[in-house]
Ligand SMILES: Nc1ncnc2c1ncn2[C@@H]1O[C@H](COP(=O)(O)OP(=O)(O)OP(=O)(O)O)[C@@H](O)[C@H]1O
């Protein structure tokens with residue numbers, strides 16, 4: 001069940017939309033970077049916890065590079081420009097990965113033995129359960145950060161109106177990179193967890209899986225962090241159900257069909273948007 | 281003509297068609313991230329027609345465009361109720377739905393892909409590309425082109441001036457879908473084989489990138505963007521991935537230096553009316 | 566028709582934004598063929614009245630009758646077909662179009678059918694509509710800027726282009742929102758003479774919002790004064806100037822005094 005993966009990517013996307021009104025298409029690319037780096041570091045003999053941490057650092061750095069070349073320059077440009085630049089980053093990341101490691105599926109070794117947990121007929125993978133718990137704890141931490149700290153207040157002011165924030169003395173050029181670092185960490189962590197749990201990564205996993213985080217974000221309500229978790233779980237569930245009842249080929253149709261449906265009927269998402277001031 | 285040169289020119293012609301498909305809605309202020317989906321509809325529909333009904337590609341490809349246009353019109357009405365990021369996401373979802381649906385459509389081969397028997401070469405493809413280009417250029421010399429830009433610049437005021445904003449948006453979106461469908465048909469009939477994976481979000485993104493790179497304010501922009509991004513990597517050779525890396529890197533840098541794209545409407549007017557603008561500057565100063 | 570029959574009547578019009586009543590039970594009539602001034606302190610609701618007449622916002626209650634038709638029931642897009650055109654307090658030209666193309670947009674309500682939309686106005690040199698637009702620019706002394714992208718032109722020129730665009734709709738009723746703002750006294754006088762001549766020659770009725778009382782006094786036969794969305798006085802400029810409520814509104818609002826030529 002990929003729900004918690006989608007949830008974390010959804011959080012990264014929703015944070016960017018909520019605070020900066022920036023649909024950051026490079027996030028699925030950062031997810032891929034997280035996954036591929038984990039594989040790479042483990043292949044070079046690192047123990048998995050260290051490999052995961054290093055992968056997080058790589059993901060956060062990549063996200064900072066994106067910040068340097070998108071939002072920082074184009075805050076006042078035509079509306080599509082930052083979005084389009086972030087798409088270029090997705091293409092850049094994917095093809096750099098292909099150029100170095102080829103486009104094949106790469107496998108990771110089995111790390112945790114057989115860690116399934118059986119209750120009756122139900123099979124629950126413990127690493128997956130831990131992943132879900134971890135993501136909930138982290139998102140809870142993020143919401144505390146947003147509501148309690150000075151950085152959080154700054155971010156919320158920017159979300160309201162970046163010009164006012166400047167007038168109020170919020171140092172935008174120092175605080176905005178934090179959004180990218182946090183977003184990058186969440187996306188990369190999703191990649192790390194995916195790599196550890198499913199033990200298979202490839203350069204286009206961002207496109208194949210990461211983009212579904214967009215559905216999670218929209219279903220939960222753009223700009224709403226907790227909504228993204230719920231959205232991720234709903235998308236994961238929709239996938240599981242369509243595999244069970246319609247077959248594996250229908251997964252993408254259901255996920256993106258749900259996205260389109262929500263956008264048409266209730267664009268603010270199931271749980272209302274705008275907790276961080278998101279408006280398109 | 282060498283096979284290599286023909287290959288490059290075919291790619292150029294198809295990319296130009298795709299670029300205009302994305303350009304029309306962008307000119308009206310709508311970012312269509314589902315261009316590949318409409319190209320898929322046109323590509324598969326025309327391939328099906330020419331393969332099963334033995335229609336000439338010259339007829340099948342425009343019909344494929346019509347099919348894509350009908351899908352475009354059908355979804356434009358509900359989808360264009362959303363705007364901004366929501367519209368971009370809705371079209372993105374749409375493109376992915378089309379791609380995923382084709383994977384499940386056994387009549388056209390499903391995941392195995394679909395072989396196309398009819399074959400067209402550069403002259404035919406170039407003719408279509410030229411036709412599309414001339415059509416869009418003519419369209420932008422009419423009140424339609426002015427109205428599209430007006431809707432893009434200020435919907436509210438356009439409405440108050442009596443323009444039917446929704447109608448123009450739907451028209452631009454639908455016409456863009458027709459052109460995308462034609463592009464897909466050209467691709468299918470030249471490469472003799474299509475598969476759903478080709479019509480992925482990467483294709484949509486690349487097409488939008490051509491247009492933004494060339495500039496969205498004039499009809500020359502898409503042509504320029506498609507040309508630069510088809511020809512430049514050829515000059516540099518290298519493997520396909522490095523071309524994409526280069527493509528993305530150039531785009532990122534250009535967007536930083538020149539977010540309005542390579543060429544703007546104002547520049548073209550200046551080029552066309554050198555003298556009058558020179559005297560303007562003096563007066564304005 | 567007699568000169569006293571109104572071309573436009575507002576009948577008990579109200580508009581609230583959230584809890585804020587911006588226009589309340591406003592009724593007034595605009596005489597056909599005359600110039601009527603709509604004045605009031607900042608935030609009185611003058612621009613909102615224009616927005617209600619042209620349909621930017623729907624009204625909450627009341628009627629807006631233009632030549633016997635209740636235009637409040639007509640969608641905003643159709644209202645220009647009934648002969649109302651306007652400019653905007655904060656210029657709203659299409660920044661990516663050239664001056665000429667902006668003026669062509671103004672003709673849309675007269676040439677917007679399928680045939681009109683597909684006419685190659687910027688291709689065929691002698692196109693009737695294009696020539697009409699060029700002639701209008703020429704007459705306004707703007708011929709030199711025909712090809713310029715309006716976004717790059719100075720404020721004063723943009724204001725003049727916006728007026729030409731509004732006139733292209735061949736309106737019966739022209740709404741001008743602070744046409745003289747930002748102009749120097751000489752430009753203001755020139756503008757007043759031009760507006761007077763245009764309205765006289767083409768039989769256009771004018772409703773104008775302006776803070777410059779000298780301008781209003783010289784241009785308008787009737788004046789309506791708004792304060793907090795209500796009408797507090799109306800009459801000739803002289804009459805209104807003496808009105809105690811009006812003086813109080815302007816002094817009390819201390820945001821601004823009516824500016825007489827000083
Ligand atoms: N769309 C809106 N939403 C909420 N309030 C609005 C809106 N438009 C106008 N207002 C409020 O209505 C009041 C009247 O505004 P309006 O612009 O009509 O004033 P005005 O008389 O034109 O002032 P000025 O002389 O400054 O142009 C103001 O308090 C303004 O804040």
Ligand SMILES: [Mg+2]
Nearest residue numbers: 611612613654
């Ligand atoms: Mg005003």
